[in-house]
Amino acid sequence: MEPNSENSVADATLLIRSECWEELRPLLKDLHPADIAELIESTPESLRAGVFDLLDDETKADVLSELDDAVEEELLEALTPEKISDIVEEMAPDDAADVLGEMDADRSESILNLMDREDSEDVRELLAFDEETAGGIMTTDFVAMSSHKTARDALEYIGSLELDEPLHSTYVIDNDGKLLGYVQIWKMLKAGNRDRTLDELAEAEAIFARTDTDQEEVARLMSKYDMNSLPVLDADGRLVGRVTIDDVVDVLQEEASEDIFKLAGSSDEELEYSSPFQASRARLPWLLITLGTGLVTSMILKAFMHSISTMEVLALSFFVPIVMAMGGNTGIQSSTLIIRGLAIGSFSGRNLYRVFLREIMTGMLMGGICGTAIGLWAAFIIGDGTAYPPAVLGLAVGLALFSAMMFAATFGAFAPLLLNRCKFDPAVASGPFVTASNDIIALLIYYGIIVLMLPAAG
């Protein structure tokens, strides 16, 4: 529900098309930075800088943090380092580090040198961390107070701060900067609490991240323990920052996108603006694996032509597409369950051996049903006019599909479980890779069973 902003965005779009900059300016003032970012993204490239120029530095800072990387980069390229340093100074340190981290080192260095010493130091510290760790997504904006202060002191101190970001609690530390716990502001307000020390009021914070904790683990912890902010400690146990829930929401979206695109044999970078060339570059490697598998398959098929008669190959080739498609889909279903289950922690505490066993049994059950169906079809509908007795053809085709599906379910579950055990990302085993393996194996099983069964009967 954004009843006002939707109209304003429509009005703004019209004003941009007619380049009425002065009429646009007051309208932009009423829009949320997230809406301005969307507006700029949908503006033709040549007019984007014009819209961005109308904003004051603070709004520019907010809008930049919301923009797609590609558009952000494009807008920043047109600005001088002096101008950028003014904007970046308005940002929270973590957002500033994100922006500067995207630039080449020379340019970001010259911008950092133009910034206030205090601001630039915070940003420099954050830039040192890997982007996908707690250090890379944390902010250094937090309040930490000594444990012997009273709630009254704390409330007074908080009242004296000029804060850009919402503040809900203060961390409590000992004299060495070690984290003892936290106190939420509303708890300090409670009658009778004002004269108590933070030490007495603090809830122990047993859950924290280190600067090098992976962002996926950060997201898992915060979502498991329903936390709005997670403290980040350095190697010596000193509090150096906190990760806020809005960044974790972004991480969860990103990680889910990453897994989804990996399953399809592509990359979530495609969600950013990209040309057909960039899209092809992300997708082709997986298609080439499929192609390679297909070429191997065509060799196998050609080899079989020599081992059984032409008419026999022909009758059997009717069912090759089914066996392959069913094997591929069954495998994907199993891998998807395992990959997603591992990603969101559904299996934590569960016996993975039993999950695996369940997949094999599911494959047998579904293979039994589908194998029976295709066997009947082969025997009664297709069987006439081929080189084999219909009943034998039906039995062979049915058995082949059953085996191929059972194998696909097993392999589809096994591959990501194995990768996960070896500390690799299970999602890479997915999609095209599992499908391609299942394609070849399904074909081998199919012709293998046929060769074993049919000559005896035929």
Add this chain to the structure above:
Amino acid sequence: MEPNSENSVADATLLIRSECWEELRPLLKDLHPADIAELIESTPESLRAGVFDLLDDETKADVLSELDDAVEEELLEALTPEKISDIVEEMAPDDAADVLGEMDADRSESILNLMDREDSEDVRELLAFDEETAGGIMTTDFVAMSSHKTARDALEYIGSLELDEPLHSTYVIDNDGKLLGYVQIWKMLKAGNRDRTLDELAEAEAIFARTDTDQEEVARLMSKYDMNSLPVLDADGRLVGRVTIDDVVDVLQEEASEDIFKLAGSSDEELEYSSPFQASRARLPWLLITLGTGLVTSMILKAFMHSISTMEVLALSFFVPIVMAMGGNTGIQSSTLIIRGLAIGSFSGRNLYRVFLREIMTGMLMGGICGTAIGLWAAFIIGDGTAYPPAVLGLAVGLALFSAMMFAATFGAFAPLLLNRCKFDPAVASGPFVTASNDIIALLIYYGIIVLMLPAAG
């Protein structure tokens, strides 16, 4: 990083196996409810109730909200309505409604009747909303104050409350209960703000949900505008609840899981405990679509056998698996981009027509590359000993793959875009459905081109 809890969980697991309940009790006191929930889930079924019984009512309430639905149900079945009403009274109203909503109406009614009137009324109201709307996920725990009160009044009032959930801000309403805005607690603390009225301090809350707003829309709004809590209004514009970010994190996870499983032709219900029968029931419908497509395919292949000679069909059948697999994968890549892009709002403000055009161009580009590769392979490696001149076979096969991939990219993008336009869930068009359609079309294109080209040359 949960250094202590990991050890405690391991200790607890040992104590459970040896059924040392009295030794277990103090250990459970130190564990986070989310950890206790995981512990219970990994405990053999027969011992779960024993562990749960050791907890006090408040912890039982917290643990229940964290448990998988299946385990929650199992534990509740063993309890009397009296016992359950004691536990449910300790829950936040939205969690209580979730628990009672899972039971049959008679049982939940008898539990509601046993509860405190005030508690049960809140829960009854929430139970009336559809589970997947803002009303279904909101909590009625919030603080709203009249606009003419001062910050000092508000701080005093908040200090007098007994709250279970964290409170970061108070909503500001007019005399009719209509929402005017909100004030964060830390802002009230600011020097000079104490004697100002809430009206003066309030930030306008332009972003809100209605009780019937879909939970996906709620998640989209909160993640777009980086909100920790979103007000929910009834049809008359009165504030009736708020959605907190931890519930949205769950929604985002759920929705991503839903899309991922739909892409694979399955259902995210599989992530809960389920038997091979339940897993098969979720997956079989999609496999049967694939099977049906395959059977149609086998008919098409049989029909082609009559239109061209046996040897010709044979040579061409080598490439059927490749053409089908490449078409299927290309289609999935396009649908995945569109479905995920629509789900997380990447295309908002972008021209969907251009996104669609890009997919067609990507399909042409990739089809050109793969078509050339397979054409050369067909001409030089497989071509010998078939019924066609190698160059003609190569050209026909290459052109067929190019067309099939271009079509697959186009259809893979078009199907979800069309469904989205018609207000259907684009994810249902995905996975097996798009693959199956692409399989048939790819085969028709393949044999169509072959029939058109080869007889003239052969």
